[in-house]
Amino acid sequence: MERYLSIEQAGMIFETRNGAFTALRDINLEIHKGEFVTLIGHSGCGKSTLLNLIAGLTDPTSGYLFLSGRQIAGPGPDRGVVFQNHSLLPWLTCFENIHLAVERVFAATESKAQLRERTARALDLVGLASASEKRPHEISGGMKQRVGIARALAMEPKVLLMDEPFGALDALTRARLQDELMRIVTATGSTVVMVTHDVDEAVLLADRVVMMTNGPAATIGEILSVDLPRPRERLAMASDPRYLAARKAVLEFLYQKQLKAA
Amino acid sequence: MTASITAAPAPLETSPEKPAASSVVPHTAAPTRNAAAEQAAANLRIAVRRRREIAARIAAPVLGLLVFLTIWFAVSQMGSIPGPAKTWEAAKIVFSDPFYKNGPNDQGIGWKIGGSLSRVGMGFGLAALVGIPLGFMIGRFLFMRNMAEPVISLLRPVSPLAWLPIGLLVFKGADPAAIWTIFISSIWPMVINTAVGVQRIPQDYLNVARVLNLSEWKVFSKILFPAVLPYMLTGVRLAIGVAWLVIVAAEMLTGGVGLGFWVWDEWNNLKVENIIIAIFVIGIIGLLLEYSLLLIAKRWQYD
Numbered sequence: 001m002e003r004y005l006s007i008e009q010a011g012m013i014f015e016t017r018n019g020a021f022t023a024l025r026d027i028n029l030e031i032h033k034g035e036f037v038t039l040i041g042h043s044g045c046g047k048s049t050l051l052n053l054i055a056g057l058t059d060p061t062s063g064y065l066f067l068s069g070r071q072i073a074g075p076g077p078d079r080g081v082v083f084q085n086h087s088l089l090p091w092l093t094c095f096e097n098i099h100l101a102v103e104r105v106f107a108a109t110e111s112k113a114q115l116r117e118r119t120a121r122a123l124d125l126v127g128l129a130s131a132s133e134k135r136p137h138e139i140s141g142g143m144k145q146r147v148g149i150a151r152a153l154a155m156e157p158k159v160l161l162m163d164e165p166f167g168a169l170d171a172l173t174r175a176r177l178q179d180e181l182m183r184i185v186t187a188t189g190s191t192v193v194m195v196t197h198d199v200d201e202a203v204l205l206a207d208r209v210v211m212m213t214n215g216p217a218a219t220i221g222e223i224l225s226v227d228l229p230r231p232r233e234r235l236a237m238a239s240d241p242r243y244l245a246a247r248k249a250v251l252e253f254l255y256q257k258q259l260k261a262a
Numbered sequence: 263m264t265a266s267i268t269a270a271p272a273p274l275e276t277s278p279e280k281p282a283a284s285s286v287v288p289h290t291a292a293p294t295r296n297a298a299a300e301q302a303a304a305n306l307r308i309a310v311r312r313r314r315e316i317a318a319r320i321a322a323p324v325l326g327l328l329v330f331l332t333i334w335f336a337v338s339q340m341g342s343i344p345g346p347a348k349t350w351e352a353a354k355i356v357f358s359d360p361f362y363k364n365g366p367n368d369q370g371i372g373w374k375i376g377g378s379l380s381r382v383g384m385g386f387g388l389a390a391l392v393g394i395p396l397g398f399m400i401g402r403f404l405f406m407r408n409m410a411e412p413v414i415s416l417l418r419p420v421s422p423l424a425w426l427p428i429g430l431l432v433f434k435g436a437d438p439a440a441i442w443t444i445f446i447s448s449i450w451p452m453v454i455n456t457a458v459g460v461q462r463i464p465q466d467y468l469n470v471a472r473v474l475n476l477s478e479w480k481v482f483s484k485i486l487f488p489a490v491l492p493y494m495l496t497g498v499r500l501a502i503g504v505a506w507l508v509i510v511a512a513e514m515l516t517g518g519v520g521l522g523f524w525v526w527d528e529w530n531n532l533k534v535e536n537i538i539i540a541i542f543v544i545g546i547i548g549l550l551l552e553y554s555l556l557l558i559a560k561r562w563q564y565d
Contacts, residue, residue, distance in 0.1 A: 057472060075472045087466040090564035091488040100484060104474050137564065155474075 005031040010063035022217040036192045038202040041212030047195045077105045080152030082162040086144040088136040095132040098151045105155045122154035142173040162194040211253045344535040352535035377519040385444025386505045393452035401460025422447035422508040436516035443512045444505045451500035459493025499555040506548045
């Protein structure tokens with residue numbers, strides 16, 4: 001498979017008041033087109049920092065990141081980001097929130113009608129066509145997160161970056177959105193990098209689970225390939241030995257090899 | 263684990279607009295009749311309680327005003343201050359012809375209010391024109407903030423009327439001097455609140471702007487401006503309040519057609535009931551200004 005997103009020897013040192021703080025070191029990772037990768041690790045292991053590096057929101061202090069052959073320099077609409085707290089603009093309707101992104105990417109090449117059409121399709125994709133004219137405070141947390149996903153996907157990004165997108169949701173809503181995300185990603189063939197702290201989420205969604213060592217100076221500890229056929233049925237997975245083995249491997253990494261005093 | 267578990271929540275209570283005991287209860291069979299009666303009773307209880315709440319909410323302010331009138335009446339019995347009745351009679355005369363004009367200094371109450379409001383409008387409008395962009399810049403650029411901070415800290419606590427002589431000196435006229443005084447005293451709340459609003463824009467919104475790589479104009483129109491608007495409107499409301507406080511005092515000193523000079527004029531004429539009328543007019547207009555700006559601010563609240 002072609003090299004799509006590649007991270008080479010990336011490191012991140014923050015300058016703090018108490019001196020330099022090494023958040024990440026020696027990160028090397030190749031992600032293929034259409035692959036779903038989850039990043040998991042204890043809190044403070046720098047997994048969000050790594051995601052921000054890919055997003056271009058922060059620049060690495062060492063190493064390089066490439067996306068389809070070009071070095072990542074600053075954020076751009078070729079990387080759709082879904083933030084943990086949805087980050088919808090409260091003064092815009094769901095439609096307008098997505099349209100803002102659509103406009104940015106496609107206004108140069110498409111007509112106004114086509115832009116609106118794209119926006120409507122993105123809302124439809126996440127099943128929120130009916131909430132189009134609602135403002136974020138009028139819809140539930142799960143719906144907001146879905147609008148956030150729709151906004152990111154509507155830009156047709158090369159990579160979809162998700163920073164604990166379902167972390168703030170209750171367990172039932174989270175499960176439903178995970179199923180929906182799997183359906184959407186299958187339908188769109190998106191490449192996804194998702195930060196999570198949920199073992200089940202990491203294994204269920206991913207083609208590969210990237211496990212990170214504890215910070216400071218965190219790096220990639222292990223990478224687990226999850227060779228489960230898609231579509232994955234949540235209930236069937238619960239008793240699938242391959243799923244359970246993968247889950248156990250991640251748990252062992254987190255709670256034996258990288259045990260962290262709470 | 264899947265969607266099927268999350269059933270729609272059962273309705274907790276029927277809406278009060280739909281009394282269940284109405285004649286339109288088709289299709290549903292006998293067992294519901296009892297429930298309908300119970301619900302009607304509950305709705306009635308709710309209605310009674312709500313009516314009591316409304317009565318209490320009206321009664322308290324009315325009582326407060328009555329206490330105020332009583333105290334006013336008692337004070338007036340002691341001599342120099344005219345009581346409510348005498349003031350009311352005087353008010354009827356004042357408001358009977360609000361737009362008369364007998365020369366430059368003797369004009370109806372309507373002109374006086376108009377004069378004061380237009381000075382406030384001018385001074386305040388200029389202050390908004392200068393103060394809000396200034397606030398944006400101070401909020402956005404640290405260097406600007408550090409530059410402006412000592413000057414603002416120094417000038418803000420200055421009593422508004424201290425600026426009046428400067429205005430008279432520079433502008434060589436009573437009206438521009440009053441407007442200048444309004445300008446300089448009402449600009450600070452707008453500068454400061456706008457700057458604070460800009461600084462408090464959640465990083466998330468700015469990250470959205472960065473991720474989408476929006477143009478500077480889009481960042482301003484879709485993110486900065488709407489995010490700062492509530493803070494800005496608070497500043498505007500405070501500024502209007504200050505401006506209205508200051509105009510009366512400024513007009514006392516500068517003269518001309520306006521509520522402030524009217525108060526001073528009637529003091530010289532010893533028509534105290536007109537001073538009291540002026541106080542009420544000033545209070546009511548201040549209240550209306552404040553209230554209308556609150557309404558506008560509410561329109562721009564997002565959650």
